[in-house]
Amino acid sequence: MxxxxxxxxxxxxxxxxxxxxxxxxxxxxxxxxxxxLSLAFAALFLAPLLLLVATSFFNDDKITQPGFASWAKFFGDPFNYKVIFDTLLLGLKTVCATVVVGYPLALVYMDLSPRLQKVLLFIIVMPMLLSVVVRTFAWIVVLGREGVVNQTLLWLGLISEPLRLLQTELGLVISLTQIEMPLMLLPLISVMSRLDPNLRDASAALGASRWRTLFTVIVPLSMPGLVAGCLLVFASSTTAFISQTVIGGVRLIYLPLLIWQQSLVVYNWPLAAVASLSLVVSVLTVIAALSYLGRRSSRHLHG
Amino acid sequence: MGRRQSFLDLSYSLVIGGIAILAVLIIVSPVVIALMISFTEGRSLKFPPTGFSFGWYEQLFDPTKSRQIHRAAGNSLEVAALSTLIGVVLATLAALGLARNRARAARVADNFFMSPLVLPGITFGLAALVYFSTLGFRPSLNLMIAGHLIVTMPFILRTTTASLSQLDPALLDSSQSLGASWFYTLRRVTLPLIFPGIAAGAFLAFMASIDNVPVSLFLSNARTDTLPIRMWGMMESTLDVRVAAVSGVLIAAAFVLMLIMEWTVGLTRRMRD
CATH class of the missing domain: 1.10.1220 (Arc Repressor Mutant)
Structure with a gap:
């Protein structure tokens, strides 16, 4: 019992x-x-996206005649190719800038005491929780005609006329570098803080300079974090509508602005749908290519 | 050889250290400068600021002059609070269901739920607009809550799943072998242990909703616009310096909230790992 x-x-x-x-x-x-959650996603995420794809296969802005005319119209215009190209180029430039500026900061992070690491992590994460609109506004103040950069350069006598920084691609890339920086640093720091410190000591003990250790030991081992950071920065900067319109102005046209104009100004939804699907496809293609290269380089390392 | 080595190491420290300092400057200075500008009396965004004044804040807090800004801020808070609340319930349930499931279908479902993070926000915003207007809905706060739910829920799912996978299964086993029902174990063991993860995710989701532009851009109209949309309008037309005061308030709020979250649930650690 x-x-x-x-x-x-x-x-x-x-x-x-x-x-x-x-x-x-x-x-x-x-x-x-x-x-x-599955039901919510089916009704509020999957269904809208499928409808968007369906909408792109209509010829007129009243959405009555099915056909391929919107696709033909969008890809028949050389201007749109330039917009797609500029959008992807903006993403790549921002990725390069965040790597060049952010990677050394991640290196320094590794050498700090736990207490300082905490402070630095706070400084890195803080802007991320700050509205993108606020960060964009901050850059208007910094880059404007009477902004900090121009005033400093004038005061130093390096220039005699204020530089035009707003509404240029350079100004936009500088701003996006700061705005997207946390997305690069968080995955990098995450991977780097798991690296075995003995590896660096071993490399130094074997007579390698710190530069050599950096390029032959640390960079290859931090590749997963670097690739993840690049993907996030690329995806975010190519679709950063607010920064692109406010700092880039109306003369620099990127895909998100084009989508906004077609959908909420011109009300041609089929064409807006084509443009936004092109954005998805082109961004995801670059992301797939980047992550393929990243995987191959880390396989090369371990193989 | 030795001298060459030390020269190389010195150049390493100078270059890497120099760029790192530049990086910190690039990250911090715009925020500090925007904060300084918000306390000036001038009408333009001149630097260095001339004269200290709370003028822009007085205008911002004036209930009649800044009524639209106040309404937009109220909309933002309402949408963020409700979408986060719904998101917490749905994401916690889903995480409990999926986190320990090794089946392929569970991995696919998890990736599907995370996909709004990768999809360009403006594409989902347009899709939601087309979808809701095809169904005959007019722009309203409810639609915005639905849209924000989709794009902010992944933050909650991610941190909750992470804390569930760090949970020691022995704890759950011993709770059950001591005779506790599934629900009792959930209530007294699982939920208290994963609560910091849920809270960190909810905080990130709330902030992401407050910050969201692409979804609100398509689902709001003049009456239901949110704070970022209104600020965008203020920056696009005539550069209204009240934007500086709004920014100042948001900077202070983000700073205080982050300190609180850091102390209570260790936010930055969760974002790093």
Whole structure:
């Protein structure tokens, strides 16, 4: 008698089931917990995206005649190719700038005491929680005609006329470098703080300079973080609508502005749908290529 | 050889250290400068600022002059609070269901739920606009809550899943072998242990909603616009320096909130790992 009760769970209605059946029932119940979110995503995420794809296959802005005319119109215009190219180029330039400026900071982070690491991490994360609009506004103040950069350069006598920095690609890339920097630094620091410090000591003990250690030991080992950072910065900067319109102005046209104009100014939804699907496809293509290169380089390292 | 080596190491320290200092300057200085500008009395964004004044803040807090800004701020808070609340419930349930499931379908579902983070926001914003207007909905705060839910929920799912996978399964086993029901274990063991993860995710989701532009841009109209959309309008037309005062308030709020989250749930550690 005592043996049979011991084999059963003493509590709850499930206590009378054999344990494997209870296990299976629990699995099923756990699965079902994801149902509400699945339903929400089906209705509010998947369905809108499918409808967007469907909308792109209509010829007119009243969405009555199905056809391929919107695609033909969008890709028949050389101007749109330039916009796509400029958008991807802006992303690549921002990625390069965040790597050049951010990577050394991640290196320095590794050498800091835990206390200073905490402070630096706080400084890095803080702007991320600050509205993009606020960060964009800050750059207007910095780069404007009477802004900090121009005033300093004038005061130093390096220039005699204020430089035009707003509404130029240079100004936009500088701003995006700061705005997207946390996205580069967080994955980098995450990977680097897991690196074995003995590797650097071993490299130094074997007579390698710190530069050599950097390029032959640290950079290859931090590749996963670097690639992840590049992907995030690229995806974010190519679609940074606010910064692109406010700092880039109306003369620099990137895909997000084009999508906004077509959908909310011209009200040509099929064309806006084509433009936004082109944005998705071109950004995801570059991201896939980058992560393929990243995987290949880390395989090369471990193979 | 030795001298060459030390020269190389010195150049390493100078170059890497120099760029790192530049990086910190680039990250911090715009925020500090924007804060300084918000306390000036001038009408333009001149640097160095001339004269100290709370003028822009007085204008910002004036209930009649800045009524639209106040309404936009109220909309932002309402949308962020409700979408985060719904997101916490849905994401925690889903994380409980999926985090320990090794099945392929569970991984696919997890990736699907995270995909709004990769998809360009403006594409989802346009898709939501087309979808809701096809269904015959007019722009409203409810639509915005639905849209924000999709793009901010992944933050909660990520941190909650992470804290669930760090949970020691032995704790759950011992709770159950001591006779606790599944629900009792959830309430008394699992939830208290993963609460910091949920809270960190909820905080990130809330901030992402407050900051969201691409979804609000398409789902709001003049009456339901959010703070970032209104600020964008103020910067695009005539550069209204009240933007500086709004920025000042947001900077202070983000700073205080981050300190609180750092002390309570160790936010930065969770973002790093």
């Amino acid at each position: 005592s043996i049979t009760t011991a084999a059963h769970d003493p509590s709850g209605p499930s206590g009378h089931l054999p344990s494997f059946a209870r296990e299976a029932r629990l699995r099923l119940a756990e699965w079902q917990l994801a149902l509400p």
